[in-house]
Amino acid sequence: MPVLDRKLLVVTGKGGTGKTAVSASLARAATAAGKSVLLCEIDTAGDIASAFDTERPAFDPKEVEPNLFLMRMDTEAALSEYLRINLKLPMVLRVGPFSRAFDFVATAAPGVREMLTIGKLCWEVKRENYDLVIADAPASGHVVSQISSPQAIGSLVNSGPLDRQTKWMGEMLRDPERTGAVVVTTPEEVPISETIELIGRLQNETRTPLAAVVVNRTLPELFLREDEAVFSEMCSDVEKLGDIPGNIEGVLQLAQLALALRRTQTTHLDELLAVAPETLFLPQCFGSLEPTSVVRALTDALAGELS
Numbered sequence: 001m002p003v004l005d006r007k008l009l010v011v012t013g014k015g016g017t018g019k020t021a022v023s024a025s026l027a028r029a030a031t032a033a034g035k036s037v038l039l040c041e042i043d044t045a046g047d048i049a050s051a052f053d054t055e056r057p058a059f060d061p062k063e064v065e066p067n068l069f070l071m072r073m074d075t076e077a078a079l080s081e082y083l084r085i086n087l088k089l090p091m092v093l094r095v096g097p098f099s100r101a102f103d104f105v106a107t108a109a110p111g112v113r114e115m116l117t118i119g120k121l122c123w124e125v126k127r128e129n130y131d132l133v134i135a136d137a138p139a140s141g142h143v144v145s146q147i148s149s150p151q152a153i154g155s156l157v158n159s160g161p162l163d164r165q166t167k168w169m170g171e172m173l174r175d176p177e178r179t180g181a182v183v184v185t186t187p188e189e190v191p192i193s194e195t196i197e198l199i200g201r202l203q204n205e206t207r208t209p210l211a212a213v214v215v216n217r218t219l220p221e222l223f224l225r226e227d228e229a230v231f232s233e234m235c236s237d238v239e240k241l242g243d244i245p246g247n248i249e250g251v252l253q254l255a256q257l258a259l260a261l262r263r264t265q266t267t268h269l270d271e272l273l274a275v276a277p278e279t280l281f282l283p284q285c286f287g288s289l290e291p292t293s294v295v296r297a298l299t300d301a302l303a304g305e306l307s
Contacts, residue, residue: 003212003280003306004030006180007125008172009134010208012143012198013184014191015045018216018298021291022184022282023136024051025298027068029306032299035131036067038124042117042146043138048072050291069130078116114149115166122169125178140183140198147173147181147206173208180211185272187218192268196275213276215269216298217284280305 003009004026011023020043027039038061041048048070049056057070059077064070124133137143145152150173154166173179181202185195195213202208273279282301285294 001176001180001211003180003182003278004033004035004132006176006211007132007178008121009132009180009182009211010121010137010143010147011135011182011184012137012140013214014194015139017184017186017191018282018294019043019139019184020046020048020136021051021294021298022182022214022216023134024048024295025282025302026182027132027134028065028295028299029302030132030134031065031067032303036069036129038069038071038130038133039136040071040073040121040124040133041136042073043136045139046136047291048136051295053290053292073117073120075113075116078120082116082119112149112153114146115153115169118146118149118173119165119169122172125172126168140194143181144198144201144205147202147208151206173206176209180209182211182214183276184214184216186216187269189268192272196272199275210276210278213272213279214282215272215279216282218281219284 009026011019011026013019013022020041023039027037030037039048041057052064052068052070054064054070057072059071059074061069061071121133121135124130137146150166150169154163154170157163157166183195183198183202185191199210199213202210269279280302282298282305285297289297
């Protein structure tokens with residue numbers, strides 16, 4: 001199923017892989033395809049605002065580009081919204097004794113805060129105000145507990161509105177037609193190893209379908225197979241090149257390094273492709289680029305990968 005045809009995408013991955021930039025690029029690619037998108041920043045270490053050169057988003061969604069809305073998750077605000085919608089309690093209960101009671105319950109019962117977070121995303125999907133909801137989720141170590149939180153809370157209650165709500169959320173999160181996880185990695189040994197481990201955990205502990213793996217910062221293939229013989233001869237005897245200006249030897253050494261790195265990446269990627277055939281590749285963006293420029297470049301690359 002095409003990645004952008006789902007209703008909810010949870011984007012995660014090892015820290016430093018470019019997860020936030022990929023989340024922003026997916027959102028832009030979706031709006032370019034004519035969809036309205038809500039992009040939610042859950043990762044407290046993220047900086048989704050810089051991808052759009054705007055101010056830090058708030059809990060209430062704000063349109064930053066045509067059909068693209070940003071929001072930042074706030075569990076206390078999500079709790080207040082939940083109480084107002086489901087229990088008809090007033091907004092004033094966000095503060096004071098009730099808020100302190102919530103902090104006590106959330107500490108005593110792991111999964112409460114996580115369920116409020118994932119529940120807000122599911123609620124936005126259920127409301128159908130947007131064609132697609134994208135979550136810039138926490139890094140690999142935390143996202144499993146968030147996605148599995150309805151199941152964890154559901155195991156503690158067997159009746160009532162909370163039981164019904166955890167059930168429909170669980171059904172949505174397991175539905176491959178509506179929900180998918182997008183795991184961002186880079187073509188290096190440790191990130192790929194952690195990605196393979198995360199894919200296994202998502203399948204075994206959450207049953208949330210894998211929409212795609214995005215391999216970010218891949219190096220281009222400099223030479224075709226038929227070019228390698230010529231390239232090898234040039235590297236073995238630079239003097240055969242004759243009187244050519246510039247540091248030809250240095251250029252060839254850099255080309256050899258790039259070729260070696262590419263081959264190493266290919267070895268690691270073979271392991272990943274064995275467990276994640278739905279893999280998208282995004283290029284390394286060279287130079288000192290602003291976040292907005294990186295996102296534009298990745299969006300263009302995604303358009304080719306998703307077509």
